[in-house]
Amino acid sequence: MVSDLIEANERFRGILDRLSTKSIEDYYNPYRVFEWPETLPENMWWMSPDLTSTHGSEVVRDLGEEQLHRLSKYESVNFYSLNVHGIRELLIEVTRRIHTTDFEAPSEFFHHFIGEENEHMWFFAEFCSRYGHKIYKQPRGGNASVPASEAESLLVFARILIFEELVDYYNAKMAQDTGLHDTIRQVNRIHHQDESRHIAFGRELVAILFDDFRVGASEEELRNVERYLKRYVSYSFESLFNPQVYRDAGIEDPLEFRSTLLNSPTRHEFEQRVFRKPLSYLVKTGIFRDKNLHVA
Amino acid sequence: MTSTAPGTIDAVRDWIVGKHPERSPVDQHIDLIENRLIDSLSFVEFVFVIEKASGTSIDVDTVDIDDFRTLSAIEKAFFPA
Ligand SMILES: [Fe+2]
Ligand SMILES: [Fe+2]
Numbered sequence: 001m002v003s004d005l006i007e008a009n010e011r012f013r014g015i016l017d018r019l020s021t022k023s024i025e026d027y028y029n030p031y032r033v034f035e036w037p038e039t040l041p042e043n044m045w046w047m048s049p050d051l052t053s054t055h056g057s058e059v060v061r062d063l064g065e066e067q068l069h070r071l072s073k074y075e076s077v078n079f080y081s082l083n084v085h086g087i088r089e090l091l092i093e094v095t096r097r098i099h100t101t102d103f104e105a106p107s108e109f110f111h112h113f114i115g116e117e118n119e120h121m122w123f124f125a126e127f128c129s130r131y132g133h134k135i136y137k138q139p140r141g142g143n144a145s146v147p148a149s150e151a152e153s154l155l156v157f158a159r160i161l162i163f164e165e166l167v168d169y170y171n172a173k174m175a176q177d178t179g180l181h182d183t184i185r186q187v188n189r190i191h192h193q194d195e196s197r198h199i200a201f202g203r204e205l206v207a208i209l210f211d212d213f214r215v216g217a218s219e220e221e222l223r224n225v226e227r228y229l230k231r232y233v234s235y236s237f238e239s240l241f242n243p244q245v246y247r248d249a250g251i252e253d254p255l256e257f258r259s260t261l262l263n264s265p266t267r268h269e270f271e272q273r274v275f276r277k278p279l280s281y282l283v284k285t286g287i288f289r290d291k292n293l294h295v296a
Numbered sequence: 297m298t299s300t301a302p303g304t305i306d307a308v309r310d311w312i313v314g315k316h317p318e319r320s321p322v323d324q325h326i327d328l329i330e331n332r333l334i335d336s337l338s339f340v341e342f343v344f345v346i347e348k349a350s351g352t353s354i355d356v357d358t359v360d361i362d363d364f365r366t367l368s369a370i371e372k373a374f375f376p377a
Contacts, residue, residue, distance in 0.1 A: 139356045141364060142329055142339035235337045243344065255348045 002102040002153065005212055012204050016109050019197045023112035026193065030119040033190065040131050040181050043069055046076040047184075048177045051170055053241045056266045059257065071249040076184070077132030078242045080124040083167060083191075084135055087121040090160045102153070109201060116194050127187055136244055150216065151225050154209040158229055158287065161202035165278040166236050168195045207285050214286070229282070230293050237271050238262060268294070305371045307349035311342075324368040334364070350374040 006012060040046070043066070052068075052075050054060045060068065091114060097103040098110040128135045174180055175189035214222060241261055246254035261267070271293060272279070282288040312333055313320045319333060328334045334342050342364070347354050352374050363373035 137356050139340050139343040139354070139359060140336070141359065141361050142334045142336040142342075143332070144336050231337050235340070239340070255344055258344070259348075 002209065002212070003104055005208055006105040009208060012208060013105060015200070015204055016106055019201055020109050020112055022197055023109075023116065028190075030123050030190075034123060034126075034186060035183060036126070036130060037183060040183060042073070044181060045069060045179055046073040046181075047079065047170075048173050048180065051173060053245075053261055056270065057261055057264050059260060067249060071245070071251075074132065074245040074248045075240075075242075077128050077134070078136050078245045079170060079240065080128050080132075080187075081136035082138075082239055083124040084121055084128065085138065086163050086167070087117050087124070090163065091117055091121075093156045093160070097153070106201075106205070113198060113201070116198075120191055120194065123187060123190075136242060138239060138242075149221075151213055151221070154206065154213050155225065155228060157202060157209060158206050158282075159232055161199065161206055161281075162229065162233055162275075162278050163236060164195055164199050164202060165281075166274060168192060168199060169274050169277070171195065203281060206287075210285055210287055226288050229287065233275055233278075234271070234293055237274065303349045303351070305349065305367055305375055308346055308370060309367055311345045322367065325366050327365050328367070329361070329365055339364075346370060346374055350376075352376075 046069070049055060049068075049072070052072050054063070054068075054071065063071070094110055094114055094117075098114065099107050103110065125135060171188040171192040175185055175192050177185065213225070217225075241258045243254035243258050246257045251257050272291065275293075279288070279291040283291055309322055312322050312328065315338065316322075316333055319331075322328075322333065326333075343354055343356070343359075346364075354374070360373075363369055
């Protein structure tokens with residue numbers, strides 16, 4: 001039982017208390033805290049250049065500064081849109097578990113988590129609607145590839161952690177980037193502050209769930225977890241390369257543009273850079289045997 | 297609309313086989329989703345592969361999942377005869 005593991009883990013219960021207290025201390029009213037100018041200037045970077053999907057690629061040589069700015073605008077709207085959809089999905093999973101027997105111990109923390117994520121979803125959606133006049137969608141279909149098994153909660157929380165770490169890499173950089181507009185920096189800074197608690201929680205919980213899972217798991221089951229989560233990492237990375245964004249930025253063949261970028265030699269370096277922290281964590285905990293994402 | 301030149305369903309089949317070489321040949325009528333040849337993590341890429349091969353753009357808001365279940369259904373829905 002997950003609940004027994006958590007009850008018995010004094011260290012984790014201490015962390016839960018501390019993170020919940022911190023949530024209360026840091027609480028802010030998101031509906032008041034932001035300044036939303038009527039418009040944001042078009043002729044600027046909306047996202048740090050080295051975070052845009054074309055960074056380091058040959059294709060940027062064909063694009064002028066004006067088009068790069070436009071591209072960065074739509075890329076940023078795509079990034080916040082991914083947050084909106086990612087948050088919806090993680091809220092569903094956490095809500096499904098709060099105050100159930102297994103998750104009684106972290107339920108106090110889950111209240112903060114759910115409340116904060118709802119607010120994050122609001123300010124990300126607000127940014128998209130105000131400045132991009134839309135929230136990008138992604139095709140969704142196919143059965144959930146999380147095999148319903150002993151590993152289900154492990155995979156769910158590992159996914160949430162991977163997603164939050166990906167977003168946080170972008171938030172932390174953009175919060176610091178003095179070349180960006182204050183509103184953009186503020187959105188990223190505030191999210192980064194809240195996410196540091198969520199990530200600290202996720203790292204602890206995923207390690208506990210994995211230690212429990214590995215005791216009864218076969219080598220084959222362990223490899224399935226690794227394979228699935230590695231696919232999830234790449235899937236998340238690839239969602240940053242949205243053909244709709246390229247179309248909106250006036251790029252001629254958006255699908256071709258996307259595959260050029262994803263197949264370019266710089267892709268792996270970019271992917272490893274973005275996921276450096278979670279990959280180290282996943283290897284350290286033994287969930288991954290290595291950081292290599294592209295195994296046959 | 298994309299500017300990709302229309303191709304054939306073979307590009308879609310090749311992409312699936314590339315991901316699951318052990319499942320080759322992929323039958324026209326096999327349910328790709330039930331049989332886990334496509335899952336939620338590969339669906340996005342799958343849609344792009346179909347768009348690219350067919351030259352049609354797919355509106356994600358009005359997607360009917362049954363149009364994606366089999367190669368035969370995909371051909372009917374997205375590849376003009
Ligand atoms: Fe968040
Ligand atoms: Fe979060």
